[in-house]
Amino acid sequence: MLTTKTFIKKTKKGGILKIVREHYLRDDITCGSEICEKCDNKSARPLQENPVNKSDVCKSPHYLIPDTNVVLHQIDVLEDSAIQNVIILQTVLDEVRHRSAPGYKRLKDALYNPDKHFYTFYTYVERQPGETANDRNDRAIREGVKWYHNHLSSKKMSVVLVTNDAENKRKASEEGLNVFTIHEYVKSLRDSSSLVDRLAQSGQNVSYRDKVEFPEHLSLSVIQKGIKSGKYVQGSYMASRENYLEAYVSVHDGDKMIFIQGHMNLNRAIHSDIVAVEMLPEDEWSCPSSLVLEEKEEKVDEENIEMEDEKVKKRKIPKELQQPTGRIVGIIKRNWRQYCGIIRPSTTRHLVIPAERRIPRIRIETRQAADLASQRIVVAIDSWPRNSRYPNGHFVKKLGTIGDKETENEVLLLEHDVPHSNFSEAVLSCLPKLPWVITEEDMKHRQDLRHIDVCSVDPPGCTDIDDALHCRELENGNLERIDMVPELLSSNLCSLRCDVDRFAFSTLWEMTHDAEVVKVWFTKSVIFSRASLTYAEAQMRIDDKSMNDNITKSLRHLNKLAKILKRNRISNGETNSMVEEFMLLANVYTAKKTLEEFPDCAMLRRHPSPPPSNFDPLIKAAESKGFKMDVSCGKALADSLEKAVIPADPYFNTMLRIMATRCMMQAVYSDIIVHRLLAVCIGADASYPSLTDKHKTQTLCNNLNYRHKMAQYAGRASVNLHTHNALQILIPKYGLEGTLRVHRHVVKQYSPVFHRVIVQISIDQSNVQHLKLSIKLVEPVIPGFSVAPAKKEEEEDGPPRKKVKT
């Protein structure tokens, strides 16, 4: 059974700990080629018998074996469908895993893709005395190539080692192996122009015209020593959205933020990198300029960046405004991803302007510049040499034409890291096949509630109808309330549309007419919604005395109960608050139940009390109009919001409320997980292992929260409120919000918090990447700043009225 040879690996770790591990070498690993007759036929053989061969440098059919650096740097090329039949040696796989998590993930995806014909093979060589780990790995790779070479030579199949390491390449050709650099190989492929563009440029010496010389990054070992001794601090780099010359570094242990300013101090760090920072002496400390500063199109290459830095430095910073300021001395970990952007063609090397403002322009080399000029493209950064003003990258893929709705959507999703690719086979196979019918099996675990007149109430045009309600009178005089939420997923299958059977998760209450809960229970059910109503429709039914069908009756009951439930708060009982009230009730009871059963892994979406400092802008704004905001607790805030009404200005209150909402942070939970937990509670479903795993739940929550946050960012492209040279303007007529750039003195002069102004709005198309709402002030008239009112017709609609705040 065991065909092994035992080796002993000795490693020294920390001090004097000796680790002895066994290493079983196998003799049952197959070559994975369809052509081979020597190996065991039963195992997987993804390598094709007749690999498609387009290369001019190696005319015979061949398999590719890349080395680690090729995989790490040229993964974009390897992922292309033109590259197939690749053998990934385990040495390479391990190295990639240690050096780059995203790279490893992408490599694994390629290995899993049956169309790519990737295969993993194992080689083992013992490290020789005096040999470095890298040399050993290179030798292991060469051994692997040699093995394949001998193994398949009788079948006229050759193997090609792809490496960009000159030494490795020399040694390999000495040993008589086929070896090329990735550039040689890719360029030799027929119809390879698009693939050549994807080649990362790293390792190639290019001279730049830029007159720049960034300070050298310190080596990792120096940084580590420095961090230990306290000379440097480690943190994650966060570029400013507003000013490309400013950034913060959030220090890992502790809440400290270190301010960084100027090209030389930023020293080629890119947003979200992990960096090492050295603090500047206190007399050089600075503070954010509070200016919105964007890189100008014109000054790209020519302007000397030292000049820019000088300009920044000249400002005198008052002592009390100074913030801890530092400079970046080294990069601990690059967190580069792929960036969406548009290309600005020039002669040979082109600049790509990323959609994300915090990312600098990226220089790429491509032959299809003219073709790409009208496209949104994705690029990856490869390196940022000291003598280059911009990082170097390469083209990855086209997204589509600029301005195209689909393309723009994709950009937004990509940039905010919202996964949007089609669901994988595995996910889809979990879904029931269409047309979807309810089977006997399903009914076993479910309570049939189809006989009950359920209806849903949602905003008009809502596609994912996610809660349905019902209320009926029981024989004992009490009321039975039912509340349903669909299981999993949204839209068709799970949207509780009317006149179809749907699976649901129901919460049933028995209540007295005074809304006291007598009993509550949960069940999985099948329901049949009689009607999907909008809020307005529901309200109409309730108010219409002539209607007396079951749905209307149940709506009236519900409304009555809702009113009672809500009495202690707001008592006007609108229909939408009726639904809310019952969802709230359902949530509270669900939370109680799950918490009871699974104290470790219950999840709840909660609205944590925001730190009081979050409310500062709100308090200030309200004070300017003579109102005092009490933010000590939710209720106090609600009350003070209620009171802050200027009768002449109906929008004032709305504005305040909008601001209050902005001040709060939200966390999110997953309905699905709670449903599952609840299902386990009531014994309808078997629990599954990862559900009860606390850590998994935690990571899941983190992920959900992150996704939620990113989705919110994607939803609103907001401008930082704390800039001093801009005003936020709300245009109630269009439900729009915009920023008005003004000079500082204007703000001082008018202090226009909550002032009504008249503005002229238009779409600013000068930058296709960020279509902006351009707002110009019409009234009050400020000489040299405001503009003349536009055409008369707009006035007829009633002038758009706005309020502003700093």
Next chain:
Amino acid sequence: MAGLELLSDQGFRIDGRRVHELRKIQCRLGVFSQADGSAYIEQGNTKVLAAIRGSKQKTLHDKVLVNCQYSMATFSTGERKRRPRGDRKSQEMTMHLRQTFDAAILTNLYPRSQIDIFVEVLQSDGGNYCASVNAATLALIDAGIPLKDYVCACSASFVNDSPIVDINYLEESSGKPEIIVATLPKSEQIVFLEMNSRLHEDNLSKVVDTAVKGCKDVYQILDTAVRDHVSQVATVHGWEN
């Protein structure tokens, strides 16, 4: 995330084994001549020595008293071990061994006597209990003490949705669930079962089955070793035929 990948996508464990493969087992019976019975076993890098000594004893009039002493050599682990025996872990292990063999030895055959089982772990690389049980079984067989059956022990864990058998120190210390089973392989009776860390109920039977299967594999190896040993001894003494 560059942590340990206990089980690779290709189905190999850190030390190159597949999920169902035991470590290499080597064993010898009758390593000491002074003791009544003795054995030495290597399961990978875990190396255990066991010795048996029988004596008269008055406390129990109807059955034999099984007494165990488990100890670990100071040089058996990566860091120098302070107390070779008598610490909590050793005491617990001693108790477990005593319970295990109390269940397997036909105790009523030797009233008013005592069987001492001495177990010394010379090198530890995970699965100390299992190796100790297997070694003690061989030593008991070597001593000629009647047993219901071989007692074979094996551990198992659960990684990436698949059970892995005979876990080594690295896999043991990864925080993954660990199940240790000692069985009487012929009757498939479990005489001892211990579990550490958390494992979902749905997976329990899978992991236990894997461990029991491991025990059977161990049994095959032990049985071969015993037969070899017996035939060797027989040859030396000229007992053939």
